[in-house]
Amino acid sequence: AQSVTQLDSHVSVSEGTPVLLRCNYSSSYSPSLFWYVQHPNKGLQLLLKYTSAATLVKGINGFEAEFKKSETSFHLTKPSAHMSDAAEYFCVVSPKYNNNDMRFGAGTRLTVKP
Amino acid sequence: NAGVTQTPKFQVLKTGQSMTLQCAQDMNHEYMSWYRQDPGMGLRLIHYSVGAGITDQGEVPNGYNVSRSTTEDFPLRLLSAAPSQTSVYFCASSYSGGISGNTIYFGEGSWLTVV
Numbered sequence: 001a002q003s004v005t006q007l008d009s010h011v012s013v014s015e016g017t018p019v020l021l022r023c024n025y026s027s028s029y030s031p032s033l034f035w036y037v038q039h040p041n042k043g044l045q046l047l048l049k050y051t052s053a054a055t056l057v058k059g060i061n062g063f064e065a066e067f068k069k070s071e072t073s074f075h076l077t078k079p080s081a082h083m084s085d086a087a088e089y090f091c092v093v094s095p096k097y098n099n100n101d102m103r104f105g106a107g108t109r110l111t112v113k114p
Numbered sequence: 115n116a117g118v119t120q121t122p123k124f125q126v127l128k129t130g131q132s133m134t135l136q137c138a139q140d141m142n143h144e145y146m147s148w149y150r151q152d153p154g155m156g157l158r159l160i161h162y163s164v165g166a167g168i169t170d171q172g173e174v175p176n177g178y179n180v181s182r183s184t185t186e187d188f189p190l191r192l193l194s195a196a197p198s199q200t201s202v203y204f205c206a207s208s209y210s211g212g213i214s215g216n217t218i219y220f221g222e223g224s225w226l227t228v229v
Contacts, residue, residue: 009154043118043204043220044157090156102218104156 002027004093006105014113019063019078021108023091026072033074034092035065038107044090050074052096061085086112116140120205120221127195127228135190135224137205143219145208146188150174150201151223157204163188195228202226 007022025031032051036044048059055067061084065076074091088109094102121136139146147162149172159172163182177199179191188207192199205221 004156041223043222044206045220046217049217102159104158106154106156 002031002093002095002101002103004091004103004105006091006108008108009106010109010111012111012113013081015083016080019076019081019085019110021076021089021110023074023076023105024072025074025091025093027093030096031093032096033067034094035059035063035076036090036092038088038090047076081112083112083114086110118205118207118219118221120224122224123222124225125227127192127226129195129197129228131195133192133195135203135226137188137190137221138186139207139219140186141207141219142185143207143209144185146182147172147206148178148180148188148190149204149206151204152201160190197228200226200228
């Protein structure tokens, strides 16, 4: 069994300050982990993914995430927030060889203040 | 390149009515799936297909039917709509679903209200 907990339902930052969106996972086997972003009234877009290579994963738009097995975490970070980063972010876990059992977190809404 | 296309974008149904949400992709992806998104719950898998003629149930399949007669299309049927099926529905596709890490492409969603 596997699950994802996104620790904050809403995060608010000022433009130009760092972003931290927290994600803990639970998995009975070696997982793949993803972060997706959803802008209002749009579908989900892949930001980055961890499958089994480097534990620090770089994604699009300056985002990155670090896989920490000992802490079962996969937190998403960005050094400097931009207004266009305002969106809903989803952390996702799946078994390494099976996309049919992807489990989504409840989402974190990121607000960016001018 | 259209990607994943869902129709309709918005629909209001009366309890007991049936309808079909259409999904088409033009990327020749073997894997297609349907999710529903409810507030505070992320996305949950309804049904999926790993190729034409093959479908299987996901986490929340009750009340929904699917078929996959072609690689491109994967319609989702609501057999007898209930208020609990009020949700946002997303269709998604990717290359082989058997290999995790393949990027999944999502449609823009279909907002369904059952009254």
